[in-house]
Amino acid sequence: MPTYEYECQKCHERVEAVQKFSDPALTVHEGCGGELKKVFSPVGIAFKGTGFYKTDSRSSGGSSD
Numbered sequence: 161m162p163t164y165e166y167e168c169q170k171c172h173e174r175v176e177a178v179q180k181f182s183d184p185a186l187t188v189h190e191g192c193g194g195e196l197k198k199v200f201s202p203v204g205i206a207f208k209g210t211g212f213y214k215t216d217s218r219s220s221g222g223s224s225d
Contacts, residue, residue: 165201170194 166175168189175196177186186196 165199166196167199168192168194168196174199 161178161180163176163178164185166177166186166189167173168175168191170189171192171194173189173191175186175189185198188194189196
């Protein structure tokens with residue numbers, strides 16, 4: 161299940177919630193009663209395998225940069 165991050169528009173506290181895709185979004189901050197909005201963050205990318213970096217092994221015969 162994904163973890164969603166929300167920010168309260170009243171007190172600006174951030175809250176994390178583990179929810180199913182089918183669960184409704186949280187709308188009320190339990191601490192102060194303010195409105196919650198989802199916070200969108202960039203997704204981390206992990207490249208695995210060979211050929212992604214300049215220092216990876218390449219077949220010989222080509223020119224080196």
